[in-house]
Amino acid sequence: MAFTKACSESDIAIGDKKRIKVGDQTVLVFHLEDGFYATAASCTHMFAPLARGKINDGCTLVCPFHRAEFDIKTGEVQQWANFPPGIAQLTNMLRKQKALATFPTKVEDGAVLVDV
Numbered sequence: 001m002a003f004t005k006a007c008s009e010s011d012i013a014i015g016d017k018k019r020i021k022v023g024d025q026t027v028l029v030f031h032l033e034d035g036f037y038a039t040a041a042s043c044t045h046m047f048a049p050l051a052r053g054k055i056n057d058g059c060t061l062v063c064p065f066h067r068a069e070f071d072i073k074t075g076e077v078q079q080w081a082n083f084p085p086g087i088a089q090l091t092n093m094l095r096k097q098k099a100l101a102t103f104p105t106k107v108e109d110g111a112v113l114v115d116v
């Protein structure tokens with residue numbers, strides 16, 4: 001695919017994120033201290049909308065449903081679903097740990113481009 005404009009640099013404050021449709025994909029675009037990153041918008045556990053998740057420690061995304069944690073830059077799982085205790089372990093028998101898709105980004109002339 002080709003890089004496509006997702007938003008302007010000024011649309012997302014540092015430390016924040018935004019759900020954006022880019023081409024056929026809906027992605028989350030993050031503005032971290034060292035630049036822009038993009039991931040899939042749904043959790044790989046049970047498809048929670050990650051736009052409602054929280055950013056921890058500047059580069060970890062916490063799912064709002066069962067608190068899986070993903071590295072925003074790589075998509076790797078830092079901690080799999082663990083909430084609520086007991087129930088999450090049951091769902092984990094059905095849904096094995098899976099990284100979040102990430103997409104390359106770049107900034108050109110104040111525009112954030114994502115390669116979806």
Ligand code: FES
Pocket residue numbers: 043044045046047048063064065066067068080081082
């Ligand atoms: S849906 Fe995200 S951790 Fe369960």
